[in-house]
Amino acid sequence: xxxxxxxxxxxxxxxxxxxxxxxxxxxxxxxxxxxxxxxxxxxxxxxxxxxxxxxxxxxxxxxxxxxxxxxxxxxxxxxxxxxxxxxxxxxxxxxxxxxxxxxxxxxxxxxxxxxxxxxxxxxxxxxxxxxxxxxxxxxxxxxxxxxxxxxxxxxxxxxxxxxxxxxxxxxxxxxxxxxxxxxxxxxxxxxxxxxxxxxxxxxxxxxxxxxxxxxxxxxxxxxxxxxxxxxxxxxxxxxxxxxxxxxxxxxxxxxxxxxxxxxxxxxxxxxxxxxxxxxxxxxxxxxxxxxxxxxxxxxxxxxxxxxxxxxxxxxxxxxxxxxxxxxxxxxxxxxxxxxxxxxxxxxxxxxxxxxxxxxxxxxxxxxxxxxxxxxxxxxxxxxxxxxxxxxxxxxxxxxxxxxxxxxxxxxxxxxxxxxxxxxxxxxxxxxxxxxxxxxxxxxxxxxxxxxxxxxxxxxxxxxxxxxxxxxxxxxxxxxxxxxxxxxxxxxxxxxxxxxxxxxxxxxxxxxxxxxxxxxxxxxxxxxxxxxxxxxxxxxxxxxxxxxxxxxxxxxxxxxxxxxxxxxxxxxxxxxxxxxxxxxxxxxxxxxxxxxxxxxxxxxxxxxxxxxxxxxxxxxxxxxxxxxxx
Numbered sequence: 001x002x003x004x005x006x007x008x009x010x011x012x013x014x015x016x017x018x019x020x021x022x023x024x025x026x027x028x029x030x031x032x033x034x035x036x037x038x039x040x041x042x043x044x045x046x047x048x049x050x051x052x053x054x055x056x057x058x059x060x061x062x063x064x065x066x067x068x069x070x071x072x073x074x075x076x077x078x079x080x081x082x083x084x085x086x087x088x089x090x091x092x093x094x095x096x097x098x099x100x101x102x103x104x105x106x107x108x109x110x111x112x113x114x115x116x117x118x119x120x121x122x123x124x125x126x127x128x129x130x131x132x133x134x135x136x137x138x139x140x141x142x143x144x145x146x147x148x149x150x151x152x153x154x155x156x157x158x159x160x161x162x163x164x165x166x167x168x169x170x171x172x173x174x175x176x177x178x179x180x181x182x183x184x185x186x187x188x189x190x191x192x193x194x195x196x197x198x199x200x201x202x203x204x205x206x207x208x209x210x211x212x213x214x215x216x217x218x219x220x221x222x223x224x225x226x227x228x229x230x231x232x233x234x235x236x237x238x239x240x241x242x243x244x245x246x247x248x249x250x251x252x253x254x255x256x257x258x259x260x261x262x263x264x265x266x267x268x269x270x271x272x273x274x275x276x277x278x279x280x281x282x283x284x285x286x287x288x289x290x291x292x293x294x295x296x297x298x299x300x301x302x303x304x305x306x307x308x309x310x311x312x313x314x315x316x317x318x319x320x321x322x323x324x325x326x327x328x329x330x331x332x333x334x335x336x337x338x339x340x341x342x343x344x345x346x347x348x349x350x351x352x353x354x355x356x357x358x359x360x361x362x363x364x365x366x367x368x369x370x371x372x373x374x375x376x377x378x379x380x381x382x383x384x385x386x387x388x389x390x391x392x393x394x395x396x397x398x399x400x401x402x403x404x405x406x407x408x409x410x411x412x413x414x415x416x417x418x419x420x421x422x423x424x425x426x427x428x429x430x431x432x433x434x435x436x437x438x439x440x441x442x443x444x445x446x447x448x449x450x451x452x453x454x455x456x457x458x459x460x461x462x463x464x465x466x467x468x469x470x471x472x473x474x475x476x477x478x479x480x481x482x483x484x485x486x487x488x489x490x491x492x493x494x495x496x497x498x499x500x501x502x503x504x505x506x507x508x509x510x511x512x513x514x515x516x517x518x519x520x521x522x523x524x525x526x527x528x529x530x531x532x533x534x535x536x537x538x539x540x541x542x543x544x545x546x547x548x549x550x551x552x553x554x555x556x557x558x559x560x561x562x563x564x565x566x567x568x569x570x571x572x573x574x575x576x577x578x579x580x581x582x583x584x585x586x587x588x589x590x591x592x593x594x595x596x597x598x599x600x601x602x603x604x605x606x607x608x609x610x611x612x613x614x615x616x617x618x619x620x621x622x623x624x625x626x627x628x629x
Contacts, residue, residue: 291351325444
């Protein structure tokens, strides 16, 4: 019998290359516990601790024997009954945990040699065994929790060891998005912060590397109350000194005979996908088709969509900035407009999501776009100016559409502005990006009440809303025209056919619970706001202090003179911060000289004021749903 048991993710069992369903949750736990102790007897009392979080029931032994009997029908004589115990016989290669440990050990040994880059393939193979969190889907609170936590920690260590190997192999440019994603999920990993700093430094972006150090220091202080460790501090000091040992030294290249050093081609030598040829002669051209799917439930915004389409088709500018409050549907509208004009851009459409990360540099954005256009990663210039020049040369006169989402600063995208006719650029940003020259601004206002009702009707059913029109009106008002809030509310109703609209309104009426209820799977008002606030804070520390102060009395009218005294800053300094917050749609003017927090921002600011530390930071990378960002 050929077995394969996988625990690095959800529990999976294959017998003779055929997937077999192990059974209910407790039976999967029995299988997992026996597999983790493969070729060793596991007593029934110990198995009971693995299966039940609380005191096992009186029927525990009988239940365990029943689960073992069910497994034996699949596993045959591999599952052996011992006196008051069971043992599962497995070969090392039959369990993904064992294979992961073997490959990780081999990769770690290679990493310690004089050729650490040789560990890349082995450590990559080790991580390939992971499909999610270990033991995903199994009950928690049992004796297996420590095993799962240990395995998850080992996964993080191997990822960082692989990052070391890839840095040694000169893959610093490719590592950047992966390290950012790693730190978004695990912001307290000092080793990874150092790796991201070094990767940016070797890409020639020293300011971004130093900014990452400041981000790391802020997070460690906010969440743990500690300073960075000696290794990170030493690396930071070496970067300030431009220490030569930080530079990447490639391995010696084979000696070849050449009359002159090659120069970069005028266009990337990439092979176009089948049926997509470069429109003119010369080097080949990869035609990207990267636009996300258009939403089937897109409602309203006809005027704004037309404005974006018109701007992208403009023969003069071809650049548009779509801005608006958090959750107003900026990304969804821009993607819809991009699909509407896609046929006008036969040379391709590139979509880049900066995820509202202030630390993303223009050099990183250019490198991402160049790779999308077919430039081999190894051929992307290290220098940002060279990247910008190559980009302009490649796209000159071409009908190429670029869409960049999650922009926080004009500097991130300034090199992408079209230098002549041909390409078009759509930018999605919380702020206006007012320093960009010659661009058209399209600002999204809160969704009108009629369109809000239509969106709820599409998601939850028009007949259901008609049962209680008064409650529907209250629900629309509670969502304050936020597409994101409306989408979550409608999705909640669709998931609960037994819940009335009035019941949901009653729950949302409690401000303390509102943000918890406006959170569904990967849609979250709180996370969306956290991302916006983090981006503003990264540019202005007074903004964070001000929002926390306002959160203590979220309904009050902000009087700048009094608030300036409370914060210990000058009036003009406070005015600059208020202008930035207003540009980000986090405050709005109300009455002569005063400001107020918009609805939903009030609830988030109140949460900031209620805790001693800040839960969000620009490096934590909350996911923002494209339908409502």
